[in-house]
Amino acid sequence: MAPSPESVFRSYEFCSKKRGVPGWTLLQIIPSDACPVSYRVPWYRLSDEHLLDLRICDLALKIKGSFLEPHIKRLYSELNDRGIRFKPHVWLSEEWFSPDGVPGIAIPFYLAHPRLMKLERKQMLEVEGGTDTECLRILRHEAGHALDTAFRLHFKRKWRELFGSFAQRYPDFYKPKPKSRRYVLHLPAWYAQAHPAEDFAETFAVWLTPRSRWRRRYKGWQALNKLEYIDELMNELAGTKPRNRTRTKVEPISEIRTTLREHYRHKREKYDFDWPEVYDRDLRRIFSDDPRHKTRPSAASFLRTVRREVRQIVAEGTGVHQYTIDHVLENMINRCKELRLRVATPTREARRRVMIVLTVQVMNVLHSGYHRIAV
Numbered sequence: 001m002a003p004s005p006e007s008v009f010r011s012y013e014f015c016s017k018k019r020g021v022p023g024w025t026l027l028q029i030i031p032s033d034a035c036p037v038s039y040r041v042p043w044y045r046l047s048d049e050h051l052l053d054l055r056i057c058d059l060a061l062k063i064k065g066s067f068l069e070p071h072i073k074r075l076y077s078e079l080n081d082r083g084i085r086f087k088p089h090v091w092l093s094e095e096w097f098s099p100d101g102v103p104g105i106a107i108p109f110y111l112a113h114p115r116l117m118k119l120e121r122k123q124m125l126e127v128e129g130g131t132d133t134e135c136l137r138i139l140r141h142e143a144g145h146a147l148d149t150a151f152r153l154h155f156k157r158k159w160r161e162l163f164g165s166f167a168q169r170y171p172d173f174y175k176p177k178p179k180s181r182r183y184v185l186h187l188p189a190w191y192a193q194a195h196p197a198e199d200f201a202e203t204f205a206v207w208l209t210p211r212s213r214w215r216r217r218y219k220g221w222q223a224l225n226k227l228e229y230i231d232e233l234m235n236e237l238a239g240t241k242p243r244n245r246t247r248t249k250v251e252p253i254s255e256i257r258t259t260l261r262e263h264y265r266h267k268r269e270k271y272d273f274d275w276p277e278v279y280d281r282d283l284r285r286i287f288s289d290d291p292r293h294k295t296r297p298s299a300a301s302f303l304r305t306v307r308r309e310v311r312q313i314v315a316e317g318t319g320v321h322q323y324t325i326d327h328v329l330e331n332m333i334n335r336c337k338e339l340r341l342r343v344a345t346p347t348r349e350a351r352r353r354v355m356i357v358l359t360v361q362v363m364n365v366l367h368s369g370y371h372r373i374a375v
């Protein structure tokens with residue numbers, strides 16, 4: 001499971017920051033000279049350009065005292081509340097993942113410092129795991145993998161019957177069936193459908209989430225059998241010690257000698273995708289080149305104005321990373337310029353049509369196999 005298939009997809013919880021979640025607001029409320037002691041590092045006032053030249057191993061980041069610490073404690077207490085005597089060890093790396101054979105969780109380094117979260121947003125347009133809700137959501141998922149490894153659960157016959165073969169290869173992509181009731185819904189993009197190991201981790205995360213009311217929510221779904229099985233299994237495990245107690249850290253930041261600049265170049269390449277051309281006919285459904293509208297704003301400037309909002313909403317609905325969606329918008333803007341299109345309807349209506357065209361395009365690509373998995 002290394003490194004993090006789920007990082008291919010972005011978060012729909014991104015919008016939770018609208019509700020005032022501390023993770024991100026922290027950045028805005030820390031004046032530069034009132035940085036908490038735990039965040040005081042020599043590089044925190046550097047410009048992005050200078051910061052990008054630093055090597056990840058030289059950042060001297062720590063989980064203790066960071067945004068991550070309370071969330072990890074919360075995960076441990078949720079496990080403890082369920083009688084599970086297991087605390088997966090955690091460390092900083094480049095991405096979220098739980099390695100094969102190691103019952104622990106790697107967390108992306110940018111979450112350990114607000115300056116790096118800000119850089120992440122600038123480079124990737126979103127901060128995966130950067131809100132309280134989303135961080136916990138991913139931690140619970142990764143805890144599912146770690147627990148599976150620790151107690152060697154996937155060797156059990158019933159595990160195989162319900163989830164499938166753990167040894168099955170990770171596919172290059174998967175085609176999610178949005179209406180399927182065989183899988184729980186936790187991370188975006190119907191992620192449980194990606195692989196039996198992911199199905200287990202997702203189902204475990206739903207089971208672990210306090211007040212998830214899974215019995216009621218999944219009533220009549222085949223996924224309920226999986227949840228009931230996990231419930232039984234966790235009752236059996238309660239109070240027992242894990243068999244695999246390895247504390248190895250895979251790809252810790254101390255060993256990552258690439259610079260932030262190189263790191264982001266690779267990361268952006270991962271999310272780049274050859275989207276099909278934006279069809280002119282779709283753009284003409286939204287905009288017009290009729291001279292009657294020559295005093296109206298240009299379609300390109302209109303798209304630039306709504307870009308951020310539209311990107312967030314479509315990403316939220318489809319589970320696709322904002323960085324990827326932004327590329328489609330960029331293509332749309334360029335094509336609108338070439339066709340000299342203008343806004344021909346009230347802006348509210350134009351915005352609605354942009355969202356529809358964009359969502360349809362993203363969904364078409366999902367169904368033709370966009371869901372590449374970075375194993």
Ligand SMILES: [Zn+2]
Pocket residue numbers: 001005006141142145197198201
């Ligand atoms: Zn996973």
